[in-house]
Amino acid sequence: xxxxxxxxxxxxxELSSTARLITGQRILCTLGNLGPExxxxxLAELRRxxxxxxxxxxxxxxxxxxxxxxxxxxxxxxxGIRIYRPTQAKPRLTLVYFHGGGxxxxxxxxxxxxxxxxxxxxxxxxIAVDYRRAPESPFPGPLEDGLGAxxxxxxHAAELGLKDTKIGVGGDSAGGNLAAVLSMQTFSGIxxxxxxxxPAFQFLLYPxxxxxxxxxxxxxxxxxxxxxxSTMKFFRHNYLLGADSGAVSASSPMAWENLAxxxxxxxxxxxxxxxxxxxxxxVDKLVEGQVKVIxxxxxxxxxxxxxxxxxxxxxxxxxxxxxxxxxxxxxxAESG
Numbered sequence: 037x038x039x040x041x042x043x044x045x046x047x048x049x050e051l052s053s054t055a056r057l058i059t060g061q062r063i064l065c066t067l068g069n070l071g072p073e074x075x076x077x078x079l080a081e082l083r084r085x086x087x088x089x090x091x092x093x094x095x096x097x098x099x100x101x102x103x104x105x106x107x108x109x110x111x112x113x114x115x116g117i118r119i120y121r122p123t124q125a126k127p128r129l130t131l132v133y134f135h136g137g138g139x140x141x142x143x144x145x146x147x148x149x150x151x152x153x154x155x156x157x158x159x160x161x162x163i164a165v166d167y168r169r170a171p172e173s174p175f176p177g178p179l180e181d182g183l184g185a186x187x188x189x190x191x192h193a194a195e196l197g198l199k200d201t202k203i204g205v206g207g208d209s210a211g212g213n214l215a216a217v218l219s220m221q222t223f224s225g226i227x228x229x230x231x232x233x234x235p236a237f238q239f240l241l242y243p244x245x246x247x248x249x250x251x252x253x254x255x256x257x258x259x260x261x262x263x264x265x266s267t268m269k270f271f272r273h274n275y276l277l278g279a280d281s282g283a284v285s286a287s288s289p290m291a292w293e294n295l296a297x298x299x300x301x302x303x304x305x306x307x308x309x310x311x312x313x314x315x316x317x318x319v320d321k322l323v324e325g326q327v328k329v330i331x332x333x334x335x336x337x338x339x340x341x342x343x344x345x346x347x348x349x350x351x352x353x354x355x356x357x358x359x360x361x362x363x364x365x366x367x368x369a370e371s372g
Contacts, residue, residue: 138271212243
């Protein structure tokens with residue numbers, strides 16, 4: 037979508053509908069809509085732009101967090117991971133983290149600043165996974181990589197110095213989908229293998245939990261923000277190439293009825309987000325299923341705000357809030 041400089045009725049409606057959006061985030065959304073629509077960029081260019089976002093607008097590397105890049109063997113392939121460790125804390129939690137990007141874009145670079153911030157501020161170990169992406173590796177490739185990477189971390193916890201921590205999974209957007217599919221074990225029959233251990237918790241940031249969603253927020257916030265309805269369609273098309281309806285349902289945690297094995301769930305939703313309604317419905321579903329849920333709704337944030345903190349104090353405050361959410365849970369886990 038290209039934003040017109042003219043003050044049309046539709047433009048005024050879009051502006052009024054995002055009146056409470058943090059100013060810095062609104063500016064970035066406006067800038068992001070000045071050029072060609074994201075989904076219409078060449079794939080290599082789209083990925084480069086997405087990676088650059090964190091570098092320019094993200095939180096940057098923290099001095100109190102060390103990083104270590106590794107290649108781990110998964111079958112015949114090698115998969116990249118990046119380990120973040122706080123140097124001034126003794127972590128009680130380890131989070132295996134899957135980046136967002138619709139299963140099409142994103143990687144270790146696109147989420148580096150946020151991962152460093154989360155590890156340092158929450159005082160946890162964080163292991164970011166560079167899973168394969170569509171369209172080169174569509175469904176179920178990312179799920180296979182996610183399961184393999186999580187199991188590798190669990191199986192090698194002692195040599196990684198993680199043995200005395202509780203290991204969970206998490207992610208934002210599509211990465212939140214991947215984390216939830218693993219932790220809720222909806223992947224049976226889709227991919228081979230099983231969990232080496234059930235995740236102790238899941239940490240989900242504006243997750244994509246309904247791959248068939250036709251919710252009101254898809255339409256209401258489908259234009260003018262960074263994640264649009266057309267971009268969501270682009271991601272879904274590339275990820276689900278050739279997948280049948282059963283596979284789509286199994287990849288939609290919102291459609292899963294058996295919640296018995298769902299771990300403690302920490303979830304953050306954003307008001308100005310095409311995925312808002314399905315995220316809020318997912319919270320209600322988990323609560324009704326008697327899952328322990330810690331939920332924070334950000335009433336003035338949009339999808340992707342975790343990479344928008346550098347020039348916005350209000351956004352940084354929200355980022356501290358979600359980091360403290362996980363830090364508080366970690367301290368409760370230690371005292372418990």
